Amino acid sequence: EAGVAQSPRYKIIEKRQSVAFWCNPISGHATLYWYQQILGQGPKLLIQFQNNGVVDDSQLPKDRFSAERLKGVDSTLKIQPAKLEDSAVYLCASSSSRLGYTFGSGTRLTVV
């Protein structure tokens, strides 16, 4: 079974620029998550999708962050404009009731 795919692996941008991350979950996993992991901290949930609907986006900074999951499969997370404090690893995960959680390897974002 293929894992959760994320791209790019690394991204360096200047503050106030925009950036987008892509995630392809495990086939058949209805639930998809985006987590933000700041250096030295545990991952924090940004947004959770069930199929293509948003279940929880309470910790998503909606003034600059947006996410979508078209057709209930792939998902993109966008930041516009980026701030220095957005430097982090962005982890995508997907889950099913039978198989549990699987995390991708993440995208490391550095904002300079």
Added chain:
Amino acid sequence: AQSVTQLDSHVSVSEGTPVLLRCNYSSSYSPSLFWYVQHPNKGLQLLLKYTSAATLVKGINGFEAEFKKSETSFHLTKPSAHMSDAAEYFCVVSDRRTGFQKLVFGTGTRLLVSP
């Protein structure tokens, strides 16, 4: 709200000695608890999970954890540390209030293993 507290930010052991990583949880109902490991520049890997079955949970690579409701603890142990165990470990609680599984992570414990 669900939360977990990892009591040590760093733990140092010698190879071959026991490992103890401490975690306390807070939950208004019976929780699901997990331990994840993260090696440098690698993804998160599930070590073990507790979901209200046996209170002593065995995981991969010789790790185990015991759920103690009276102490609200879920400490991770291993009888003998190996150099390859050096990594960041996260205690995690699952929030099922909405019926969907949201994971709430602790701040992590970095395990250092010396020869």
